Structures are given as structure tokens and as C-alpha cells.
Amino acid sequence: MVSTPKRLLLVEDDAHDARFVMRAFAQVDHAIEIILVTDADQAVEQLGHGHFDYILMDIKLPGSDGIELLRRVRKSRATALIPIIVLTSSINPADVLHCYGAGANAYVAKPSTVGEYRHFAEAFIRFWVESAILPPGMSTRR
Amino acid sequence: MAAFDEELVFKALYETFPDPVIIIDAERIIRSANNAALVQFGYPAEDFIGRSVRLIYANDAEYDKRLKNRAARVDETAPRSSNYLYVRRDGSTFSGHLRTTPLIDDQGEELALIGIIRDISDLTEAVGEREKASRMLNAALEAMPEGFAIFDRHERLVVYNKAYQAICGPAGPALKPGITAEEILLLARQGGHYPDAIPGTREGDEWIASRLRDFRHPDGKPKIYRYADDRWLRVENIRTKDGNTVVARIDVTDLKRAELALERQRQELEHKNEALDQFTATVSHDLKAPLRHISMFSEMIEDDIKTGDPSELADNARHLRDSVRRMNRVVDSLLDYAQIAHRITDWTEVKLGDVVSETLTILASDAREANATFEVGALPDVEGDPELLRRLVQNLVGNAIKYRHADRPPVIRIDGSVSDHTVELTVEDNGIGIDPRFATRIFEVFQRLHRDETVYGGTGIGLALAKRIAESHDGSICLDTTFREGARFIVLLPRRLRKAK
Numbered sequence: 001m002v003s004t005p006k007r008l009l010l011v012e013d014d015a016h017d018a019r020f021v022m023r024a025f026a027q028v029d030h031a032i033e034i035i036l037v038t039d040a041d042q043a044v045e046q047l048g049h050g051h052f053d054y055i056l057m058d059i060k061l062p063g064s065d066g067i068e069l070l071r072r073v074r075k076s077r078a079t080a081l082i083p084i085i086v087l088t089s090s091i092n093p094a095d096v097l098h099c100y101g102a103g104a105n106a107y108v109a110k111p112s113t114v115g116e117y118r119h120f121a122e123a124f125i126r127f128w129v130e131s132a133i134l135p136p137g138m139s140t141r142r
Numbered sequence: 143m144a145a146f147d148e149e150l151v152f153k154a155l156y157e158t159f160p161d162p163v164i165i166i167d168a169e170r171i172i173r174s175a176n177n178a179a180l181v182q183f184g185y186p187a188e189d190f191i192g193r194s195v196r197l198i199y200a201n202d203a204e205y206d207k208r209l210k211n212r213a214a215r216v217d218e219t220a221p222r223s224s225n226y227l228y229v230r231r232d233g234s235t236f237s238g239h240l241r242t243t244p245l246i247d248d249q250g251e252e253l254a255l256i257g258i259i260r261d262i263s264d265l266t267e268a269v270g271e272r273e274k275a276s277r278m279l280n281a282a283l284e285a286m287p288e289g290f291a292i293f294d295r296h297e298r299l300v301v302y303n304k305a306y307q308a309i310c311g312p313a314g315p316a317l318k319p320g321i322t323a324e325e326i327l328l329l330a331r332q333g334g335h336y337p338d339a340i341p342g343t344r345e346g347d348e349w350i351a352s353r354l355r356d357f358r359h360p361d362g363k364p365k366i367y368r369y370a371d372d373r374w375l376r377v378e379n380i381r382t383k384d385g386n387t388v389v390a391r392i393d394v395t396d397l398k399r400a401e402l403a404l405e406r407q408r409q410e411l412e413h414k415n416e417a418l419d420q421f422t423a424t425v426s427h428d429l430k431a432p433l434r435h436i437s438m439f440s441e442m443i444e445d446d447i448k449t450g451d452p453s454e455l456a457d458n459a460r461h462l463r464d465s466v467r468r469m470n471r472v473v474d475s476l477l478d479y480a481q482i483a484h485r486i487t488d489w490t491e492v493k494l495g496d497v498v499s500e501t502l503t504i505l506a507s508d509a510r511e512a513n514a515t516f517e518v519g520a521l522p523d524v525e526g527d528p529e530l531l532r533r534l535v536q537n538l539v540g541n542a543i544k545y546r547h548a549d550r551p552p553v554i555r556i557d558g559s560v561s562d563h564t565v566e567l568t569v570e571d572n573g574i575g576i577d578p579r580f581a582t583r584i585f586e587v588f589q590r591l592h593r594d595e596t597v598y599g600g601t602g603i604g605l606a607l608a609k610r611i612a613e614s615h616d617g618s619i620c621l622d623t624t625f626r627e628g629a630r631f632i633v634l635l636p637r638r639l640r641k642a643k
């Protein structure tokens with residue numbers, strides 16, 4: 001069975017952090033296509049154009065913030081079921097709850113070592129790509 | 143059977159009659175008095191008969207009143223019109239109700255006058271007591287600060303006090319016994335007495351209906367309603383056993399205002415707490431990000447050295463240095479921000495014109511580079527801290543230069559105006575403008591709308607700083623969201639120019 005790589009929308013305004021994420025996924029032995037956008041408006045635009053299997057996003061974004069993006073994604077029929085993983089620097093419990101409340105599926109604090117980034121990418125692939133049973137409607141590409 | 147002696151019977155009746163009976167002649171001399179009269183007035187017959195009837199009146203005024211009434215033939219059936227104050231031999235007095243019958247001869251001449259005097263002093267006293275009690279009650283009702291009124295079972299006003307009349311506002315002058323509760327409500331509504339029942343509105347109709355409901359079927363719980371002039375009244379309607387309704391109105395404006403002030407303070411505090419939470423979250427984010435990067439890049443440099451692959455070494459070292467620099471900038475901005483007191487203490491007179499020209503000198507090289515033109519209007523004087531105001535203006539003008547439009551050279555207009563209590567300073571540009579959605583977020587610490595620090599440099603502290611400076615002067619700053627050609631900021635500062643210092 002030939003499988004096309006899964007598509008991940010990465011919403012990250014910090015160029016360094018974005019680079020760390022791309023690097024970590026590149027080191028994992030599983031192909032995944034990452035499209036990087038740097039703010040919420042661009043993310044919405046991308047979601048309107050193409051199919052995405054996952055969204056990995058920061059909460060603190062320039063302009064309209066991540067919470068608002070979460071709500072927008074969940075409200076739109078076409079994107080309501082996409083798994084959203086929040087990757088952000090805050091570990092404030094209130095922020096975590098806030099994200100889940102707005103529709104996040106998972107919440108991860110930004111790592112501060114190369115090893116942690118690699119672990120994050122590996123765990124992401126294992127959990128979301130290899131093991132997770134996607135909700136109906138999400139298993140095939142549009 | 144013995145002959146019936148009529149004269150004897152009348153004499154017996156006369157002597158045993160319980161009320162005093164006195165007969166006077168045309169000259170008003172006492173000609174006869176029965177036993178009861180002698181006992182009542184305390185005279186032996188020889189000291190009573192033959193005296194002028196003036197003897198039994200307490201004073202000249204009472205006697206004159208009697209003479210006048212006699213001439214005017216007042217109605218003696220009513221005690222009110224025929225009561226006199228009489229005096230006994232021992233000088234004590236009593237009230238008596240006098241009824242008279244004249245004795246007329248064949249020619250119609252009046253021979254004598256028979257008077258019956260009933261002692262009504264007990265009754266008079268009782269009536270007097272009642273009147274006194276009623277007067278005291280009325281005085282107490284009038285003196286009560288609470289509005290008080292009684293309505294009968296047909297909802298008609300029976301009694302009310304002054305305070306109630308005042309509370310009825312525009313309906314007050316129309317109050318009179320008989321007016322109904324509904325009429326009072328409608329009159330007051332027409333006069334604009336109820337802010338929650340503006341005439342001609344459906345909400346108003348409902349409000350009046352609910353007031354009437356509470357009047358007709360009181361649930362025993364006092365209600366608080368808003369009245370004109372921002373006053374609050376506690377309204378209590380009580381249905382009595384006999385079907386009357388007693389209403390009490392108490393002005394609770396001070397209480398209500400205190401309650402509202404407390405609620406405002408609570409909300410303000412909540413708002414401040416939220417702002418503080420927001421501040422800490424952002425600050426920790428902006429301090430942690432470069433720290434994380436420093437950790438990452440140093441580890442990557444370590445790996446580069448270990449693996450002997452120098453291709454990324456120089457880049458990683460540069461990123462490491464940049465992260466340290468960024469962290470430095472964040473810390474400096476924070477210090478800048480933290481140094482501004484919540485409220486300045488040293489107020490001096492500041493010429494905004496000087497502040498602006500100083501700012502333009504400082505920003506001269508940036509302005510030249512951007513090919514910017516300035517239009518500066520007449521600027522008023524304010525009181526405040528000249529250095530802080532300079533930083534406020536510098537941040538606004540600096541932003542106006544920085545966020546210029548790629549297609550046109552920046553034109554920056556700085557203007558001022560004065561109204562009664564405030565000075566307005568506006569800074570507007572023809573740059574890229576700000577999405578009105580972010581009109582409040584832009585004033586938060588480290589909120590940046592533009593991700594690329596290389597194009598629009600800065601840590602995102604400028605407008606937060608400007609806001610803090612405006613607020614430290616008891617003023618405010620906002621984005622004019624109606625302005626479309628660019629960005630327009632309005633700073634309001636209290637005028638507070640005092641005469642003496």
C-alpha cells in the first residue's frame with residue numbers, strides 16, 4: 001500500500017521555534033509534510049485551500065491570537081474535526097484549560113533541548129500518525 | 143281613684159329630672175332651678191334664685207357667645223353649636239350642652255326661657271384626647287422621612303404624608319383623597335418620574351404593570367426601584383386585614399450608590415487582576431522564548447563540535463548571540479515600563495509644543511531616512527512630567543514613522559485641542575494602519591501585530607508604555623478606529639492647571 005505523507009499545518013510566528021520543529025520532524029523516520037504559516041489569518045487561508053491532517057500551533061500569535069484561531073477552526077464545518085495540538089511556551093494551568101476549552105486536542109510545552117524536540121516529534125508520529133483512529137470523515141483525503 | 147293632679151306630677155318630674163333645669167325671665171334673671179341645677183352649680187336655692195344668669199357662665203366671653211347665639215337662634219340640637227363653659231360656685235368649670243324652650247303668653251310675648259344644661263365634660267374630654275392623639279399621629283407621619291400612605295379596598299388614596307407626596311414627584315401636586323394608585327403611577331410616569339418606564343415604551347408598560355401587580359397582590363417583599371434624578375426607593379406594600387393597602391417608601395439612594403460603587407470597585411479589581419495575569423503571562427513568554435533558544439543553540443553548537451560538522455556552526459552562534467540580545471532588549475523594555483509609577487507625583491507645567499519639537503529633534507535622522515513630513519498644529523499646555531510626556535509622544539511619532547506605507551512617504555500630523563477639563567493630543571499618519579479588531583490589544587505589553595522584527599523592529603512595549611504614561615497622568619489613550627487613511631491615536635490628559643503652586 002502506497003501512502004501519501006500526512007500534511008501538518010504549523011502555525012508559529014517565531015522563526016527559531018519553527019525551525020526547531022521542522023528539524024525535529026526531519027530527524028524522525030516517518031515522512032510528514034509540514035506547511036508553515038506565521039499568523040492566524042494565513043492559517044485560515046491555508047485551511048481554506050488545501051487538506052490538512054493535523055494542526056500544530058502556538059497560542060501567542062501576532063495579531064489575532066491562537067485561541068481565536070482554535071475557535072475559527074472548530075466552527076468551520078470543513079475543519080471542525082482536524083486534530084489540533086497546541087505547542088506553546090506557557091505551562092500556566094489557566095492557559096492549558098483555555099486551550100482545551102477552545103477546542104484543542106492536546107497541549108505540549110515548547111521543549112528547550114534538542115533531545116526533547118526529537119522526543120516530541122517521535123511521540124507525535126507514534127500517537128497521531130501511527131496509532132490514533134481518526135474520527136469518521138478524517139480518514140480519507142478530500 | 144284619686145283625682146289626677148297634673149301640676150303635682152310636673153313638679154315631681156321637675157325636681158327629679160337628672161339634668162339641671164333653669165328658668166329665666168325676660169330680664170335674664172334666674173326665676174327657678176330644679177334640684178339637679180342646684181347640685182350641679184353648688185348653690186343653695188336662696189343664693190341662686192333671683193341672680194342674673196351670667197352667674198353660671200365661666201367668663202364674659204362665654205356669656206357673650208351665649209347672647210349672640212340666642213340672638214341668632216342657633217341650632218341647639220347640635221352640641222357643637224350650643225356648648226358653653228359653665229362655672230360652679232367653687233370656681234370649677236365644666237362643659238355643658240344647653241337646650242332651651244321659651245314660654246310664650248297668649249299675645250305671643252316671651253315670658254320666660256326654660257334651659258336644660260347637660261354636663262358633657264366627660265365627652266368633651268374624650269373628644270379632645272382623641273383629637274390630640276390624632277394630631278400627634280399626623281405630626282409624626284408628617285415628620286417621618288419615609289413616604290407613607292393608605293389606600294382603601296378600591297385602591298383610592300385615603301391618607302398620605304408630605305414625604306409620600308414628594309416621592310410621587312410630578313404626581314405629587316395631584317394627590318388628594320380619592321385618587322387611585324394607578325392614576326398616581328400613570329401621572330408620575332407621564333412626568334418622567336420613572337427612568338425604567340419612559341412614556342410610550344413597551345418596557346415602560348410592563349414596568350408599570352409589574353408595579354401595579356405588586357400593589358394589588360403584595361408578596362411581602364420590599365422592592366427597590368429607580369426613580370428620576372438617579373434616586374433609588376425601597377417600596378413596600380402591605381395589605382391589611384380590612385382590605386386597605388399601606389404603602390411605605392424609603393429613599394435608599396445612598397445605600398444603593400454605595401452598593402454600586404462597591405460593585406464597580408470589585409469589577410475594577412477583577413479587571414486589574416486579569417491585566418496582571420495577562421502581564422505576567424506575556425512577560426514570562428517573552429523572557430522564556432530567548433532563554434529556550436539560547437539553550438537550544440548552545441546544545442546545537444555542542445553537537446556541531448562533537449560531530450565535527452562546521453556547516454551550521456556560524457549560523458547557530460549568530461542565533462545564540464541574537465537571542466541574548468533580544469533577551470536584553472526585553473529586560474530593558476520591562477525596566478522602562480516598570481519605572482513609570484502608576485501615578486506621577488511631581489506635576490509641572492509642560493508646553494506640549496516644546497515636547498513635540500524636542501521629540502522631532504530626537505527622531506530627526508529616522509524621519510530623514512523615511513522622508514517623513516510633519517504637520518504640527520497649535521499645542522496646549524498641560525501639567526505633568528515633561529520627560530514621560532516626551533516618551534509618550536516619541537513612541538507615537540516613532541510608530542508613525544516605523545509603520546509607514548511602502549508606496550508613499552509618511553505624513554504625520556500632530557494636533558492638540560482643549561475642552562473644559564481635558565487636553566486632547568492626536569497623532570495621525572498615512573501609514574499601514576491598524577486593524578480595528580486589535581484596538582485594545584495593541585496597548586498590552588509585548589503584543590506585536592507584525593511578526594517580523596527585522597522589518598518592524600521593537601519588542602512590543604511602545605504602546606503599552608504610552609498607555610501607562612497616559613494613565614499615570616490620570617489620562618487615557620486610544621486608537622481612533624474610524625480613521626482609515628492610516629493610524630490615528632488620541633491621548634486625553636486632564637487639564638488640572640492650578641492657579642497657585
